[in-house]
Amino acid sequence: MLRSSFFPNAFTFPFLLKSCAVLSLPLTASMLHAHVIRTGSQPDPYTRSSLINAYCKCSLPGHARKVFDEMPNPTICYNAMISGYSFNSNPLDAVRLFCQMRREEEEDGLDVSVHVNAVTLLSLVSGCSVATHLTVGVCLHGCVIGFGFGADLAVANSLVTMYVRCGEVELARHVFDEMSVKDLITWNAMISGYAQNGHARSVLEVYSEMKLSGVRADAVTLLGVLSACANLGAQGIGREVEREMERCGFGCNPFLRNALVNMYARCGNLTRAREVFDCLVEKSVVSWTAIIGGYGIHGRGEVAVELFDEMVESGVRPDETVFVTSMKVRPDGAVWGALLGACKIHKNVELAELAFKHVVELEPMNIGYYVLLSNIYTDVNNLEGVLKVRVMMRERKLRKDPGxxxxxxxxxxxxxxxxxxxxxxxxxxxxxxxxxxxxxxxxxxxxxxxxxxxxxxxxxxxxxxxxxxxxxxxxxxxxxxxxxxxxxxxxxxxxxxxxxxxxxxxxxxxxxxxxxxxxxxxxxxxxxxxxx
Incomplete structure (x- = not known):
């Protein structure tokens, strides 16, 4: 275009900068920025907003903020900058800018709700993605209600996702239950949240509610449900999900096929897990990890090692999980834990104390080993030993989960x-x-x-x-x-x-x-x- 002596107009740069944002091309974005400056013309607000977005998507929020601060009237670009901070996991900077935005509106004598819209709040809430951001997220939840956007579907979905990512599934469920309208994103956020936080039974309950609501599942939904089936050993429900995959056209989805291998292996059906694995067109490291780990937890170490060798021969590089699972001697607490269990059977207190010493160095918070040693002491009427273990558990604030x-x-x-x-x-x-x-x-x-x-x-x-x-x-x-x-x-x-x-x-x-x-x-x- 430039070689043909055509000059860019107000529409050219925003489109180019949008491409830089999508492809994450920081150098190209900087070159375009330089070209804008060299033209000597004042860039229009749309171009400036595109510059801010491009720099933020290229993980350069500092460059974006410089563009923002140099604007004579930055009001229209507040949302772009706030969104950029959230994208780069800087919720505190996003909130500070939000507060600055409101102060400027108050100083100008404007209604503070004029420029605060659903996009603003959506960007702010989306930036809170880890537990340390929870306090900020709760405050933003209050802002959502205060500005009257609690019923906005996109904003409510972002609140559910935010609470889930912060590990507060009960708060997420509270928002979820109050929503009068729920779309696929809403259901997936709740199902994935329960799955990621270990609430497998709740995953299946929400999935049942989703089916009754008439919303059709997608691959993300089924992935969360298969994870829950694997944790619970719900092989029957897992089979239903496999049939649902075929009906919905997800039968060839590699993520779901890998999840099926893992689900069947963890439900005790190694035969079916191997059948699904053998039918995979392409076997990734995740596929190999699922089947090797499955044979490992079933005590089929010899098959796990054979599969590991087969994987290496196929050209797939193992990750840490596969390597440890397939080792003949595992460098973790499993070996010492097995030895401790054997000491319980044979009442070998001296060897049990040695095994316990090693296993708690590797897994100090695994309460099962403390209980096992206490039971060994109980079997030989060593009340002093039992008391010692209880004191140790109390000092480390360990409590036995109900079986x-x-x-x-x-x-x-x-x-x-x-x-x-x-x-x-x-x-x-x-x-x-x-x-x-x-x-x-x-x-x-x-x-x-x-x-x-x-x-x-x-x-x-x-x-x-x-x-x-x-x-x-x-x-x-x-x-x-x-x-x-x-x-x-x-x-x-x-x-x-x-x-x-x-x-x-x-x-x-x-x-x-x-x-x-x-x-x-x-x-x-x-x-x-x-x-x-």
Whole structure:
């Protein structure tokens, strides 16, 4: 254009600068800025606003602010500069500029709401993306209500997203519930927020509400739901999501296919996980991580190593997760934790103390190891040792999470806590447990210690949740059905032994995922070989 002796007009530079912003070309943006200055003409507000936007999108908010400060009348570019600060995660600078904007309006005797619009507030709220920004975000929420934009869909969506990113899902849900109109962005923000903050059951609840509302899911929705299914072990719901993927045309989406591999592996179905993996057209490092990690948590280390070698041969470079998962000796707390568990079985206190010393150096906040050592001391009547562990836990402000287990039945996740008596089938469940306890005592070798439910009641924990989940599943499923249970804590030695024996008595396969790994119980034997 320049070589043809045509001169740019007021429309040329904004379009060029917009391209620089989209492509993130800071040098080109600076050259265009220099050309604007060399022409000697005063750039129009639209060009200045485009300059501010381009510099901010190129991660140069300082350059953008200089352009802003040099403007004779910057009022019309406030939104662009505020948006730029938010884009660069500078919410405090954005708020300061917002306050300056309001002061100037008040000094000019204008109505302070004239220039504050939905775009202004949307930009401000969007800049609060981490927990340290929460205080600013709450103040901005007040501004949204004060200026009357609480019902604006885009602004409300940004508030939900802001609270989710700051880890305040309850506040996000409060905003969500007050919204009279919800679009796909609203639902996705809430589903993704619950998924990212570990509220898997809430993800499935919101997803059910979304389907009833008539809003169709997209890939982002299904990704969050698959993540929740993986955490809960909700394989049945995960299968429904896979069918939904095919119906909606997302069957070839690589992110969803990788999520499917992870979901099936974490739900205990390695066969299906491998089938999905083998059908992938292109296998990324995420794909390999999902399948290698799946074999790892199922105790299939030899297959994990084979897959790792296959991945390297295919030219995919492993990341830290794949490398650690496929190592023959893992440099983390898993090895020392397994040794500590073995010490519980063999009552080797000296070796247990050594294993505990190493494992808490690697995972000082993992309360399961403290409880395990305390149980080892209890078994040998070492009350001084038990007291020492309790003092250590108190000093480190550690509290044991209540044990809970999930089991899926007819597309719904049934939750049980230790000592749970609120389930509508509680009487039948406890009656089933009594029968199983009697059968276990009949066949159990007398030389091994097994206290069963009596010990659980003596220590005040009540019947452990995995036993309740298994009894419920036995009551409600047909003979021969495989039963999968997900538990949030490490399975204790007594429950592990109980499940082994019950698998032989009722001729069922139990798959239990605890905090450390998967346990496959069949014919009185566990895949972990009693080391976990």
């Amino acid at each position: 809970c287990s999930y089991v899926e039945y007819k597309g719904k996740m049934n939750l049980f806590y230790s000592g749970d008596m609120i389930h509508h089938q509680s009487k039948e469940i406890y009656r089933m447990l009594d029968e199983l306890e009697s059968l276990v005592k009949e066949i159990h070798p007398p030389d091994e210690k097994y206290e069963g439910r009596n010990e659980e009641l003596l220590i005040g924990a009540g019947v452990h949740s995995e036993k309740l989940a298994i009894a419920f599943a036995l009551l409600n499923t047909r003979s021969g059905t495989k039963i999968t249970v997900m538990k949030n804590l490490r399975v204790c030695v007594d429950c592990h032994l109980f499940i082994k024996l019950v698998s032989k008595i009722v001729n069922r396969q139990f798959i239990v995922r605890d905090a450390t790994r998967f346990h496959h119980f069949r014919d009185g034997v566990c895949s972990c070989n009693d080391y976990w």
